Ligand SMILES: Nc1nc2c(ncn2[C@@H]2O[C@H](COP(=O)(O)OP(=O)(O)O)[C@@H](O)[C@H]2O)c(=O)[nH]1
């Protein structure tokens with residue numbers, strides 16, 4: 074396998090709405106460039122980049138993957154990315170290590186929800202964008218209509234550099250507006266191309282489109298603008314160079330026409346990538362300097378090595394695969410490198426170049442290249458591998474907190490350890506999931522970006538690690554508290570032959586502020602209870618409060634003060650006082666007016682403004698309190714506090730109410746009293762469950 078230097082590398086992330094044909098397009102690119110000798114198909118599960126079992130089964134990309142092809146003596150690293158909302162972080166990570174984004178847009182559907190999100194993401198990172206108008210051979214596909222949709226959403230800087238030849242099923246090639254040539258493709262999906270003159274029927278349209286392109290290129294550059302005014306047009310060289318710099322500066326977004334399934338327009342797309350996309354030597358890698366200011370690291374292979382880990386794959390057989398971008402210098406196989414983030418050396422084995430799941434060894438990887446290494450011990454996603462002395466810092470990829478959690482239970486007993494090991498591995502691969510045991514409900518909670526995300530994670534657990542689990546909505550960790558102060562008495566007395574048992578205490582309970590949990594105070598009058606029995610009383614109250622009073626949930630936010638009692642010189646012991654403490658607690662609860670508390674979430678909903686009114690109404694219906702509204706770009710942010718119990722089904726609602734445009738985030742905020750009329754239900758549910766458990770135990 075060849076080693077490429079920065080000037081002959083192009084890194085592109087292929088992004089776009091799910092189903093726009095990204096994976097198929099990548100497959101066609103690899104095929105047309107001769108990197109593979111057969112056209113892989115999504116529908117047959119034979120593409121290079123959707124190789125995971127779960128991806129093949131669902132026919133959807135769930136995780137970014139890396140492929141490469143050589144074209145015009147240049148190595149194009151292509152990252153295929155997921156386009157579904159639960160998995161977008163991976164696409165965002167890919168944009169961090171690419172010099173350009175190929176935004177794939179379906180020629181029938183036009184701009185879709187995730188197209189917008191990823192477009193904004195790429196723009197925020199200043200990543201130049203190229204639009205591939207794809208699936209153009211389908212019925213109702215249209216350049217005009219899609220272009221209108223693109224202009225409406227992203228502005229008029231999107232400009233075709235090609236026109237399609239033939240409509241819908243007759244789509245057979247493209248007119249290259251820069252060179253004014255027609256390139257047509259064999260109808261057998263072989264990608265064989267023939268170059269010729271622009272067909273007469275398209276000549277006028279092509280000329281008009283070219284004039285428009287020239288004008289836009291001229292407008293993007295003052296010097297070209299002057300030339301354009303003088304001569305009424307641009308020289309070929311000026312057009313090519315002007316288009317390239319306008320693209321790199323984000324002033325123009327070229328649009329090409331493709332069909333991934335029929336391998337039409339693919340070589341021109343590869344040409345556009347090689348010709349327009351900056352090499353890593355040209356566009357520095359975004360970083361921060363020692364003072365925290367934004368800077369860019371130029372990919373020079375003479376510089377000291379630096380690499381950024383943008384993704385990790387947890388493979389139960391091959392072990393951990395660490396995917397990195399060499400930012401500077403040269404990294405060699407079998408070298409020991411320094412993990413700057415964790416301050417530890419890492420011993421590298423073979424460096425790998427990835428073609429989907431296929432790994433090829435390379436002796437070294439130079440600055441600007443993307444590659445991988447297997448079986449690193451300490452290194453994780455977002456780590457930087459570099460000399461200790463480097464002053465460069467790389468901003469970590471930001472992984473969103475999980476928004477939704479489910480309870481999981483192993484299908485076979487004793488699988489819990491296996492689950493926890495597997496989850497640790499999966500978390501390395503996907504930091505947007507989390508896994509923990511709820512200390513109160515004792516359930517294992519799996520949290521992720523949405524229902525699909527959690528289902529996919531569960532499927533991975535099964536396929537890769539052989540553990541099967543059931544998913545259930547999580548139990549709400551209710552709590553109990555008291556609303557009135559009272560005094561209470563607990564006496565435990567037992568006289569059974571020989572030794573008796575005697576413990577007796579008086580306590581006072583008082584409500585405390587929300588969040589104060591539990592306080593125990595001893596304030597014993599005289600010597601009515603010997604000091605050594607007080608911890609036993611506390612233990613009795615502790616145990617009893619953890620078992621709750623109304624519905625079995627822990628009793629919190631109160632103080633218990635033991636202030637009096639009595640003892641027996643022979644029969645008193647710790648156990649007796651523990652029981653007296655728990656009896657006193659029960660007695661207190663009968664007058665302390667206990668009530669149930671529920672967790673309330675801080676919720677933020679992001680939605681196009683049109684839906685804000687309805688969504689707020691819905692949140693009110695979920696017993697939510699709207700805390701405010703804000704606009705962020707074209708989106709409205711609704712902030713609200715909503716009981717957790719009402720949010721378990723929110724994702725489905727939000728998706729259907731906004732046509733998938735809305736997203737949300739929530740985190741635990743605080744506990745609040747459950748309205749009285751809802752408490753009875755919680756109590757009877759708890760009793761029913763307890764009944765079941767007792768039956769089970771018999
Ligand atoms: N007609 C047609 N179908 C396509 C084309 N490209 C992809 N598809 C189909 O569209 C579906 C989604 O394609 P895929 O590449 O998985 O989309 P992705 O989610 O963007 O990666 C699959 O059924 C493909 O076979 C194309 O150029 N023409």
Ligand SMILES: [Mg+2]
Pocket residue numbers: 095096097123133134153154155156
């Ligand atoms: Mg895909």
